Amino acid sequence: MKSLLLFVAVVVLSVTDCFSEERPQSASERPVIQRDIVGLWLMGQSLCEGAESLPLVTHSDGDWGNLMFQRGVRTWSYGKYCDKPYERPAEQFSFVPLTATVNGGLGETIANGLADHLKSRFTGSQRELKARQKKTPHFLVTYAGQGGRMIDELSSVDQSTDPRTPESRQHGGGYYQTSLDDARRAKAQAVARGETFGIAALIWMQGEGNAGPTGGINPSRWDTEIPRPAGLHWYRDRLVDYRKQWSQDLQKTTGQTDEIPLFTYQTLSTAGEAQLLAADKDPYITMV
Template sequence: MKQLCASFLIVVMFTTHCFSEEQPTLKADIVGLWMMGQSLCEGAESLPVVTPTDQGWGNYRFKRGVRTWMYGDHCQTPEDRSEEQFKFVPLSATKHGGLGETIANGLADHLKSQFTAPKLSKDKSKAASPHFLTAYAGQGGRLIDELSSIDQSTDPRTPESRQHGGGYYKTSLDDARRAKAQAESMGKKFSIAALIWMQGEANGGPKGGINPSRWGEELTRPDGQKWYRDRLIEYRNQWSHDLQLITGQVDEIPMFTYQTQGAAGEAQLMAADRDPNISMVGPHYMVPSAANSRYSGRYGDPIHLSADGQRWYGEQVAKVVHRVLQEGEEWEPLRPRKAIVAPDRKSVLVEFLVPRPPLVLDETFLPRQRYPMNKGFHSLYGFQIRDADRAVSEITEITVESPTSLRIELTSPLDKETTATLSYGLPYADRIGTILDIRKGPNIDDQPTTDLLVEAIDDDRLKPLIAEGIFYVSNMLSGEAYSRAPIRLIQAANGKTANGKTANGTTTLRFQNRELRNNKSFATGQKLTAMRAFSYGNLRDSDSEKAIYHFADGAYGTRVDQPYPLWNWCVLFNQFPISEQ
């Protein structure tokens, strides 16, 4: 019998562009880029740094560093910090314990290049205004109301382990006072052009909702997202107002937010939809994680970003800041707009907003996201379809039909008696084989290792995983049987790291024993699935803007010296409704 297939047609719309005169804040001699957030904003484990010296763009940080809030150093009385620490010095990345590269250099230097190039050479750009000053006053792991004027971390109901001094918001304001005073001492004008927001993970609850505090009840996902949306809007309003009082600016200061993973990420997009002074740059899932970082004899956590990942995302933010503030573009990230099932239920039309068409299903730069299901896929290229009972509809194929459309084919049409939703973003790269043998590996840096021998893996499937750096493998079992480990070496027959097969038709995957999740061992016969550190998908646009920086850390992956790509990747979304018409 001929197999019955349903298909989904995804059509993409793109935003129009308008241009305006340069904003007054950008005409100041020194222009602030004020950052707030948690671990991704502070550069947690983003080591070793890739911008250790002045890059010659004429941008600044305080002598104290980009990170201005420091535990045990006048947390609640930032006005008492030494004046000497607030002199302007050339912008570079610094290491402070487990903190390293931030988005600052990518952000400020790319912005400077957009304002001065191609009119001026880089040497002449250094002396030209504006000079961007970056400052960050947050701390990793913080809730939104711990970073706000509410200063929730000083509330006695906060667990003692999370009472680290507080004062983040007031520190950010004092930083602005210091910057204005320093600029005036130089005979310069100071203003703040943009607020950069990178917070949200900490508010995510264990049930998929939002935690407003560390002691209250978790809000359900819909209610929690509305709460976070409103709190982010309130935060921007107050932050802008208080900074305007310090700098003397008349206009509102716009905020640019990333998209975090989880419920808060969608709430950030909801805030951008409601407040015209908030723009979402887009997701960060395309950049390498801190699992590739090395410091103090250890590797970083996969939830953080590598140093190259930080600088790359900084350029991504700068691109959007420039388009909004300088070019007057009504920015929208790549996102779904509407989904409609066809009358014959064999196709669904899904309209997207896309910054720079045409669409691309990219399986070269990122590994193709897919997870097998019977003869098709549980998810493919990041997309997944479920009915009202959360049952998954099996996908057989997704193809690009035109510069603005995709077609998702299913093994059977959608049921007329139920509703369906579309989601995007999963971490599974592919099922890569069955464990044939497990062997003790050699000690590496005094650490014991384990080798997993699996069926030979095709080079093309491994190439994008290896290009990025570290990837994970899991047995995908539930409960206490679940095993996962980061693969740090693929061993070929000649003993060299390669995208190849061993002579006996197997591929060897090596991990350090200390990185085995929950110390749960793998077993022969288990099927392995490759995973990226972040939930992701393969849908991007064709943005042609060029980065000024290249991948610099050659200790992992194969991309060193390649420029960072500044494509716009689709935002993560969950249960987007598919309507009947």
């Protein structure tokens, strides 16, 4: 819980600087955090997807008016649309109240804890439930990853589609493209409702999948482990590049002009150290 509260505090301090603006602004000029629907885009492996996070803690829609797609927080799934996210049925992307769901061994994610704590910072003084739920911003949370994945499997490299990937890990890929398509769906839904949309933060919870057996970094499921310190630098640079491309690609959809910051949860293994190096190198990456 302390880690989550620290995470929330850092995000709040980072995304609320914009409230110092004094002049009136049009909807398109509003800082992201002042828009009607504000996205929190998650990516990572099992820690992020809520693997074995059971029983559920969030049993209701909550009191804060936050959102997910009808499809759920976990928007990628193995099967028909995994590598063709743009073909997913439109009716699965209507906005519904954010709550936890069970999918086999997958349970509670950080979605409600993160979004509801953030919302409370803006509406905590609002004691009337319905008024609090209606007050903007409404945080929309999505996650397009899968447990056990490596950084280049979750990136635009889409490494799991490489035929050298062991058959047990060939689940169709498409994680990164799913995340981008989620932004397209969110913007379309917001426009249809006459509301504004933007993405305030990228959340990264991955690392163990790249851990090498001797303390280095495995760049793939078939290449030789990269020893320290080169392995640390390899993952650091991969994460910095990931953040830049993810931000730029999402900005093309949302119309945002400012870089989207990434908050990385420090995972176990060598990758956790590399994440700290990435935060030192990229001013838009913050470790929490």
